Amino acid sequence: MRLQDLKILRIQVLAGEHFWIEMENRLSSEVLPGQFVHIKISPFLFLRRPFSVASVSQGRLGFLIRCAGTGTALLSEKIPGQRLSVLGPLGTGFPVRKRWKKLWLVAGGTGVASLLLLLSLLQKLKEKEIVFFYGAVSKSLLFRQLLPPGNYLRIFTTDDGTSGQAGSVTEPVRKRLITGEKPDVLYGSGPLAMLKELSLLCKQYDVTGYLSLEARLACGTGICLGCVVPIGDANNWSYQRVCCDGPVFPAGQIQWERFLPVEGKSVKRCSLHSRHHETEKQ
Ligand SMILES: Cc1cc2nc3c(=O)[nH]c(=O)nc-3n(C[C@H](O)[C@H](O)[C@H](O)COP(=O)(O)OP(=O)(O)OC[C@H]3O[C@@H](n4cnc5c(N)ncnc54)[C@H](O)[C@@H]3O)c2cc1C
C-alpha cells in the first residue's frame, strides 16, 4: 500500500452519469483484481472515496465511476493534469486457483469495474473456460466497449430488454445451473440484491463463489471499524472489515440476514452531460 499524488491522464464521459478516468500508476506494479484505491477528491471532503481498479496497463490505472453523490460529482469535474492523493492498492483480491478451469464472472451495473481486471488476468492464463455475465438497467449502460477482447462467452442482460436477454443478470446464471452446468468458481460484483441472489444460487447448487461487497468506508485501512459486515457460519460469525478483510468474501460466508445495508439520500450534482465528451493530456 502506498500513498501517492497521481496525475489524471484522461477522463471520458460515458452514458448515464458514468465516466472513465485514467491516472498514472505509481502505486504498485501488481494490483490484484478486486483491489481498490482510496481517493482524496477534495480538501472540503473529509473522507476519501473508494474505487475498484478496473484496468492496469502501460503505467495507467483505469476506473469506471458512477456519479453517486457529492464526491463522485466533484471527481467528474477534474481535468487531465490535475493530481489526486491516492492510497492503495487496498483490500483483498479475487482468489484464482490453477485447478479452477470453468469460471463464471457475474457483473451487475457499475460492479463490472472490479471484474474487468479479473477478466483481463484470467484471459492470459491457460486452459480457462470463461463465461462473462454482464447486466445493466438499459442498453446505454452496458459498457461493452470496456470488455477486453478475447475468447470467452459473453452473456448480456438488461432490465428493460433493450439489449441482450431481458431481466436480471442472475437469470441466465440460474438457467445454466438448472440445466446441470456448473462452474469451478463463480465471481460476482454488483448491487447487494444481485450478490444476495448469487449467494443463494451458490448455496443451492454447491458452487464455490466469491463476491465483492461494498460498504461505506471511512479510513479504508482497517482502523475505524466503520465498514464491518457479518461474515462466517450461521452459528459462528463475526464482523469483518470490507476495506481490509474484503471487499471480496466467500459467497457462503456472508450472513445476509444480519446484513444492514446503508441507505442514504443521494446528493447528485453531476455535470457530466454538459461536459466535453473526452479530455486527454499526457
Ligand atoms: C471497495 C469499494 C469499491 C468501489 N468501487 C467503485 C467503482 O469502481 N466505481 C464506482 O462508481 N463506485 C465504486 N464504489 C462506490 C463508491 O465508493 C461510492 O459511490 C462513492 O464513495 C460515493 O461517494 P459520493 O461522495 O459521490 O457519494 P455520497 O454523497 O457520499 O453518497 C451518495 C449516495 O451513495 C451512497 N453510497 C456512498 N458510498 C457508498 C458505498 N460505498 N456503497 C454503497 N453506497 C454508497 C450513499 O449512501 C448515498 O446514498 C466502491 C465502493 C467500495 C466500498
Ligand code: FES
Ligand atoms: S473503513 Fe475503517 S475499518 Fe474499514
